[in-house]
Amino acid sequence: MFEIRVHGLGGQGAVTLCTWIAQAGYAVDSHVQAFPFFGAERRGAPVKAFVRVDEQPIDLRSQVYRPDLLVVMSPDLTGLALQEGITPEGRLLVNCGGELAARFAERFSRDIHYIDGTGIALELGLEFDGMPMVNLPLFGAVVAQADVATLEAVLEIVDEVAGRRGNREAYEKAVQAGWDGVEVARAPAEPSAKPAASETDYDLSRTGVTPIEP
Amino acid sequence: MKLLETGNHLIALAANVAGVEVVPAYPITPQTQIIEMVADLIARGDMDAEYIPVESEHSACAALVSASLTGARAFSATSAHGLAYMHEMLHYSAGIRVPVVMANVNRALGPGWNIWCDHQDSISQRDTGWLQVYVASHQEAVDTVIQAYRITEDHSVLLPLMLNLDAFVLSHTYMDADMPSREEVSKYLPPYRPLWKLDPKKPVTHGSVVYPVDFSETRESMQIGQDNARRVAARAAEEFREMFGRWHGAMVDGYLLDDAEFLIVAMGSLAAESRVAVDALRSEGKAAGLLRVRFFRPFPIDELRELCAGRQGLMVIDRDFSYGMEGALFTEVKGALYGYADPPAANLIVGIGGRDVTYELIADHAKRAMAGELAEVTWGDSHVTRAHEITREVLREFEDLMD
Numbered sequence: 052m053f054e055i056r057v058h059g060l061g062g063q064g065a066v067t068l069c070t071w072i073a074q075a076g077y078a079v080d081s082h083v084q085a086f087p088f089f090g091a092e093r094r095g096a097p098v099k100a101f102v103r104v105d106e107q108p109i110d111l112r113s114q115v116y117r118p119d120l121l122v123v124m125s126p127d128l129t130g131l132a133l134q135e136g137i138t139p140e141g142r143l144l145v146n147c148g149g150e151l152a153a154r155f156a157e158r159f160s161r162d163i164h165y166i167d168g169t170g171i172a173l174e175l176g177l178e179f180d181g182m183p184m185v186n187l188p189l190f191g192a193v194v195a196q197a198d199v200a201t202l203e204a205v206l207e208i209v210d211e212v213a214g215r216r217g218n219r220e221a222y223e224k225a226v227q228a229g230w231d232g233v234e235v236a237r238a239p240a241e242p243s244a245k246p247a248a249s250e251t252d253y254d255l256s257r258t259g260v261t262p263i264e265p
Numbered sequence: 266m267k268l269l270e271t272g273n274h275l276i277a278l279a280a281n282v283a284g285v286e287v288v289p290a291y292p293i294t295p296q297t298q299i300i301e302m303v304a305d306l307i308a309r310g311d312m313d314a315e316y317i318p319v320e321s322e323h324s325a326c327a328a329l330v331s332a333s334l335t336g337a338r339a340f341s342a343t344s345a346h347g348l349a350y351m352h353e354m355l356h357y358s359a360g361i362r363v364p365v366v367m368a369n370v371n372r373a374l375g376p377g378w379n380i381w382c383d384h385q386d387s388i389s390q391r392d393t394g395w396l397q398v399y400v401a402s403h404q405e406a407v408d409t410v411i412q413a414y415r416i417t418e419d420h421s422v423l424l425p426l427m428l429n430l431d432a433f434v435l436s437h438t439y440m441d442a443d444m445p446s447r448e449e450v451s452k453y454l455p456p457y458r459p460l461w462k463l464d465p466k467k468p469v470t471h472g473s474v475v476y477p478v479d480f481s482e483t484r485e486s487m488q489i490g491q492d493n494a495r496r497v498a499a500r501a502a503e504e505f506r507e508m509f510g511r512w513h514g515a516m517v518d519g520y521l522l523d524d525a526e527f528l529i530v531a532m533g534s535l536a537a538e539s540r541v542a543v544d545a546l547r548s549e550g551k552a553a554g555l556l557r558v559r560f561f562r563p564f565p566i567d568e569l570r571e572l573c574a575g576r577q578g579l580m581v582i583d584r585d586f587s588y589g590m591e592g593a594l595f596t597e598v599k600g601a602l603y604g605y606a607d608p609p610a611a612n613l614i615v616g617i618g619g620r621d622v623t624y625e626l627i628a629d630h631a632k633r634a635m636a637g638e639l640a641e642v643t644w645g646d647s648h649v650t651r652a653h654e655i656t657r658e659v660l661r662e663f664e665d666l667m668d
Contacts, residue, residue, distance in 0.1 A: 073269060073439050077267075077441050082440075082441055083269065083439070083441055084438060084440050085438065085440075086433065086434075086437060086438035086439065087437075089295075089380070089381070089433050089437065108404075111537075111538060111541055111624065112431075112434045112435075112438075112534040112535070112537050112538045112622075113538055113621050113622060113623040113624065114621045114623075
């Protein structure tokens, strides 16, 4: 079984991205499962969504706590995403540029796979309601990294969506750029001391889930 | 045809291939996708049915009853407060013996307001006379809609059936499933043949006053219908397997039961997660098995007596609670076993109001139960502190904080 968890902000298309990933896995005859955590649906609020792909029918119904691939659509959420868990050998894919990825690699002492999905979307003029459609390049990137489907399957799904919106060429380019464009910022050989919290960290206390102590 | 869809949409598509003719409905999260899809299918001309938008769930159930009494195959869907609002009409529909099917997307009852999954809504309707099934997968949801009419419309049953599926975990999650065609289903499920129907040309009064001299018989006949449903449901599942090659159990479903020394008993999607817990326990050399209660009404009394006898212990998982007592499934299981089988039994209360339940949590509690260390009733994922107690002292501390 291959498990994926996506962290994004409301409006970035994290839920749609997970549905597409499942469709791609389904297109190559795998059993799939895709679902978000349903909370208040607000623009800009942190969103989590999950995908499972397996050759066997899937019995798990719980959320994904130890993903094989952890996807971060907004780099502010990287600390939070890691805190919520990943398998020891799991891969972290962040939507960001090389400079930020190198800083993350140092701070979190791990390899950071990254792609500038925002840059790709903006360059191709792909915006939806004023927000760059980062889920298109990330769709290509995630499926390539997860190796759960073929590029043909991905393009077919995107063509269908693009056909409804009449922007097929740009959609395909975005997905292809994502498929080809993932790079890696390597963790430093000497792990740094425990990283200090930075202002870019998501403030966990705002999630309001801290148990009340007696 | 293979499909990748949400549980809700699959239910709507299954109602279509099952030849549903009337759908009275009122929206409520997390059920709304079902009736939206039905409305969409009808609007596109892909479903030959009458859609009746009504002003409340009470009216939805009233229209469901009326439609069925005219001889039509009727279907509806609801959740939580919608189901609670139907309560009177649930008794009515069972009492007047209409073979309708309704999907209930299991959701917590407020306050505090909560749209997520637990079984409190349907468990609270236990004694209305409805048959109740709890499904564990998308495929089972599809197949159970189709089987349901075979069961309800059997002239030895004629009771309504509530198909329960877990909010979000099944209702809004995309999974792959096989959807048989209308033609394939029609070979399994013939058109509804009512024993009688309301007809303006032959006016009759039905469901009016019944004096004490006759009333007990109307009620005992409901129980006879429930008892008959055991045999009819088993046959419906068996013939479904012959025709479509899929099996989800009849009254119960089991996993690694044969050599199991310890059983987890569960309903709905927690039973699917429990299969993974059983695998985890087996990998640690613990002989665990899963007994999934598929039908909660009629309750699988004989199956439980047979399958629980000789085991070293049980852990019954409830996603509901009967306040002042214990989890409802726990009570029912013990009631069925009384005088027949006597394994030590513990009750795990988890997943209330959509709290996520992992197989690890289930397996950990099962291990404690096997070691005899699990309390008779354990709220497995709740962390009540003194601050949750409503006492004058705590309220005063709260007021001080506000000042």
